[in-house]
Amino acid sequence: MSILKVIEYGNPILRQKSKEVIKVSKKIKNLVMDMLDTMYHYNGVGLAAPQVGENLRIFVIDVSDPSGPINPLVFINPKIIKKSGAINSYEGCLSFPKAYTNVRRYKNVMIKALDINGRSFIKEAKDGELLVRAIQHEFDHLEGKLFIDHCRNRFEANQVLAKYNLPPIEEDELVSEDFLEEEIIEYEKAHPEEVEKRNKEIEELETRD
Numbered sequence: 018m019s020i021l022k023v024i025e026y027g028n029p030i031l032r033q034k035s036k037e038v039i040k041v042s043k044k045i046k047n048l049v050m051d052m053l054d055t056m057y058h059y060n061g062v063g064l065a066a067p068q069v070g071e072n073l074r075i076f077v078i079d080v081s082d083p084s085g086p087i088n089p090l091v092f093i094n095p096k097i098i099k100k101s102g103a104i105n106s107y108e109g110c111l112s113f114p115k116a117y118t119n120v121r122r123y124k125n126v127m128i129k130a131l132d133i134n135g136r137s138f139i140k141e142a143k144d145g146e147l148l149v150r151a152i153q154h155e156f157d158h159l160e161g162k163l164f165i166d167h168c169r170n171r172f173e174a175n176q177v178l179a180k181y182n183l184p185p186i187e188e189d190e191l192v193s194e195d196f197l198e199e200e201i202i203e204y205e206k207a208h209p210e211e212v213e214k215r216n217k218e219i220e221e222l223e224t225r226d
């Protein structure tokens with residue numbers, strides 16, 4: 018087991034579409050173990066194979082409380098089979114050291130994938146919880162998409178990227194999400210306290226070392 022080098026934003030590998038895993042071989046299992054080691058080492062919530070230089074359809078997630086026991090989830094050849102609702106979520110990524118920005122996501126997803134033993138499973142994640150957001154974020158990596166492509170405010174996102182010397186947003190990668198945006202605006206109008214809480218959390222994340 019080893020800690021792998023995490024590829025940073027700007028590297029074209031992160032923009033490539035990943036290939037299906039043909040067989041969950043010993044080699045694939047070793048890669049998954051290394052990805053888990055790497056994710057835990059960098060205190061990440063998720064990590065996708067392209068981030069360690071392998072354009073394969075694999076990602077790992079652990080949304081459990083860092084002070085408790087670990088709960089690694091492995092997704093091989095995942096397919097999102099249902100999605101609904103909309104939320105605003107601020108996200109970061111191990112390939113974007115320290116940069117966080119507001120993004121649009123679905124609120125509920127259902128995903129089908131293979132586990133580390135090559136067995137098929139279905140997982141449902143709801144109510145905009147961390148797992149819902151992590152699944153969408155990591156799934157995107159397999160499509161060559163990145164969280165900033167879902168940013169709600171380009172200006173704000175570019176400011177954050179510039180602050181950490183990361184390349185600016187690639188305009189042609191931005192995803193058009195008018196439906197999600199409308200739903201988010203409606204929700205936030207009704208819940209201003211949540212907006213305030215989230216902005217505070219972002220501020221704390223940005224000042225943390």
Ligand code: NI
Pocket residue numbers: 109110111112154155158
């Ligand atoms: Ni990421």
